[in-house]
Amino acid sequence: DSGVTQTPKHLITATGQRVTLRCSPRSGDLSVYWYQQSLDQGLQFLIQYYNGEERAKGNILERFSAQQFPDLHSELNLSSLELGDSALYFCASGQGQRENIQYFGAGTRLSVL
Amino acid sequence: GENVEQHPSTLSVQEGDSAVIKCTYSDSASNYFPWYKQELGKRPQLIIDIRSNVGEKKDQRIAVTLNKTAKHFSLHITETQPEDSAVYFCAASPNQAGTALIFGKGTTLSVSS
Numbered sequence: 001d002s003g004v005t006q007t008p009k010h011l012i013t014a015t016g017q018r019v020t021l022r023c024s025p026r027s028g029d030l031s032v033y034w035y036q037q038s039l040d041q042g043l044q045f046l047i048q049y050y051n052g053e054e055r056a057k058g059n060i061l062e063r064f065s066a067q068q069f070p071d072l073h074s075e076l077n078l079s080s081l082e083l084g085d086s087a088l089y090f091c092a093s094g095q096g097q098r099e100n101i102q103y104f105g106a107g108t109r110l111s112v113l
Numbered sequence: 114g115e116n117v118e119q120h121p122s123t124l125s126v127q128e129g130d131s132a133v134i135k136c137t138y139s140d141s142a143s144n145y146f147p148w149y150k151q152e153l154g155k156r157p158q159l160i161i162d163i164r165s166n167v168g169e170k171k172d173q174r175i176a177v178t179l180n181k182t183a184k185h186f187s188l189h190i191t192e193t194q195p196e197d198s199a200v201y202f203c204a205a206s207p208n209q210a211g212t213a214l215i216f217g218k219g220t221t222l223s224v225s226s
Contacts, residue, residue: 002156002158033213033214035216041218042202042216042217042218042219043157043202043204043214043216043219044216045213045214045215045216048212048213056212056213058213090156090157100145100206100212100214101147101159101162102147102159102214103159104149104156104157104158105156106155106156107156
């Protein structure tokens with residue numbers, strides 16, 4: 001167990017809908033990273049938060065947004081869902097300062113039908 | 114931005130043989146290079162990492178080598194076992210203030226007994 005908790009494990013929804021994925025980082029970690037894993041694209045960095053502030057953006061669509069709350073948990077919001085958004089969404093956490101070691105949660109598998 | 118290429122995409126070996134996976138990166142500022150192992154349906158797990166001030170690092174049957182001049186790094190697994198079968202990902206990032214990881218597309222390693 002990495003200490004990073006993601007919920008839900010599975011999510012099935014329809015096109016056009018909106019979902020929220022949740023992540024709780026390891027105790028003491030200030031940074032949360034969101035990654036998308038699809039079959040043909042590997043692990044793609046979406047967005048990073050550090051101590052409540054957005055720090056970096058990767059290949060995140062405008063339909064997607066995220067935030068990190070004062071208790072350091074993070075939520076990834078996906079809206080106007082399309083079939084191509086079906087993927088595994090991983091959250092990772094790290095200290096975010098001197099080191100860059102990242103530990104991954106178990107992921108949320110999103111199926112858009 | 115950083116780009117990481119990984120080869121081969123699939124690798125089949127006999128139990129007891131060695132396996133080598135190679136990655137190249139493009140950003141000379143990158144100085145942190147982790148390797149993750151992902152079993153089917155599971156989270157990526159950090160198995161070994163190396164920083165740019167080190168040329169080689171070993172942990173039991175796995176080792177990683179780094180050539181900063183050529184911008185490539187490799188994972189070596191000796192005496193492979195069936196439980197080594199998984200997808201292996203290399204990644205790179207500048208090791209400053211917890212920046213995001215840029216991943217290669219992965220290598221599917223199959224170890225047959």
